[in-house]
Amino acid sequence: xxxxEVEGLSKxxxxxxxxxxxxxxxxxxxxxxEVLMLLGPSGSGKSSLLSLLAGLEAPDEGSxxxxxxxxxxxxxxxxxxxxxxxxxxxxxxxxxxxxxTALENVLLPxxxxxxxxxxxxxxxxFVLLGMGDKRDCFPEQLSGGEQQRVAICRALVxxxxxxxxxxxxxxxxxxxxxxxxxxxxQQVRQQQxxxxxxxxxxxxxxxxxxxxxxxxxxxxxxxx
Ligand code: ADP
Ligand code: MG
Numbered sequence: 001x002x003x004x005e006v007e008g009l010s011k012x013x014x015x016x017x018x019x020x021x022x023x024x025x026x027x028x029x030x031x032x033x034e035v036l037m038l039l040g041p042s043g044s045g046k047s048s049l050l051s052l053l054a055g056l057e058a059p060d061e062g063s064x065x066x067x068x069x070x071x072x073x074x075x076x077x078x079x080x081x082x083x084x085x086x087x088x089x090x091x092x093x094x095x096x097x098x099x100x101t102a103l104e105n106v107l108l109p110x111x112x113x114x115x116x117x118x119x120x121x122x123x124x125x126f127v128l129l130g131m132g133d134k135r136d137c138f139p140e141q142l143s144g145g146e147q148q149r150v151a152i153c154r155a156l157v158x159x160x161x162x163x164x165x166x167x168x169x170x171x172x173x174x175x176x177x178x179x180x181x182x183x184x185x186q187q188v189r190q191q192q193x194x195x196x197x198x199x200x201x202x203x204x205x206x207x208x209x210x211x212x213x214x215x216x217x218x219x220x221x222x223x224x
Contacts, residue, residue: 001068003162003194004030004053009062011048022048023217026062032161033192035185037205039222040214046198047092049214050164053196054089055079066162084112088155092166092198094147096139102126102150103135109158122157128183129153130176144171152180156187163188165197169204181207 010024022045030036040046051057053064055071063072067086071079083089088109096105106126110116126135129149139147148171155163168184169177185207188195197208205211211222 002029002065003032003034003067004028004196005063005065006053007063009052009064010060011045011052011057012060013048021217023214023219024061026219028212028219030194030196032194033189035188035195035207035209036197037208037211038196038198038214039200039202039205039211040198044214045217046214047166049219050089050166050196050198053162054087054164055083056089084109086161088158088160088163090151090155090163090165090168092170094139094151096147096150096154098139101136101138102131102142102146105139105150106153106157109154113158115158118157122153125156125183126153129180145173145176148172149176149180152184156184159187159191159193161193163193163195163197165195167198167200170200 006026006028009026012019012021038046052059059072063070065071069082071082074082097108100108103123103126106122107116107119110118110122126132129152131146131149131153134142134146139150142150148168152168169181172180181204187193211224213220213222
């Protein structure tokens with residue numbers, strides 16, 4: 001069974017002159033443990049695709065199955081429950097909860113899944129990301145790069161089957177980005193997680209099993 005199966009996916013958004021097609025009839029299959037990196041110019045629909053895979057938005061047409069569950073056929077509460085259990089999302093603009101501290105944000109997925117017994121491991125990871133002295137800060141007290149590390153840690157702690165990462169190192173300096181990515185890939189490989197990561201850094205694609213490019217509504221595998 002594939003971990004992810006996307007069939008005939010189409011999405012458009014309303015625009016000033018009617019509707020703007022982002023992509024149409026897109027297919028994609030991923031096995032457990034595969035690392036896919038997604039390139040494409042700004043505005044090509046990379047974040048939109050990730051939102052659909054996360055079940056945060058619904059497609060106009062087509063289906064998405066994850067671990068054999070067709071998430072596009074679920075109602076919103078069921079999709080939310082499925083996402084909570086099986087998917088980790090690192091949002092391009094972090095989406096941290098402003099009223100929770102950095103560490104509380106990180107522990108939220110464990111708390112929601114009744115797995116707070118794993119908090120020690122989560123806290124260790126938080127420290128490994130260089131955030132040890134920021135645990136009690138609220139998001140607005142953190143730099144962009146620090147917020148991004150909180151967002152990454154939050155998506156990793158419950159070891160989701162599918163990790164969706166939208167330019168996860170875009171706000172980090174090169175050294176920190178390399179360290180954070182190494183930690184992320186190490187966990188992904190060890191836990192046989194499946195990763196879909198959007199990036200603008202072509203050199204990072206050396207770490208991927210497959211590389212795709214989204215351009216003018218078409219998703220194409222890049223030969224390397
Ligand atoms: P990327 O992540 O590749 O930069 P996005 O997926 O964010 O691209 O956006 C793709 C296109 O869809 C853009 O033209 C953007 O303006 C449009 N778009 C994205 N989200 C919405 C939305 N909620 N409503 C209307 N248009 C949107
Ligand atoms: Mg984007």
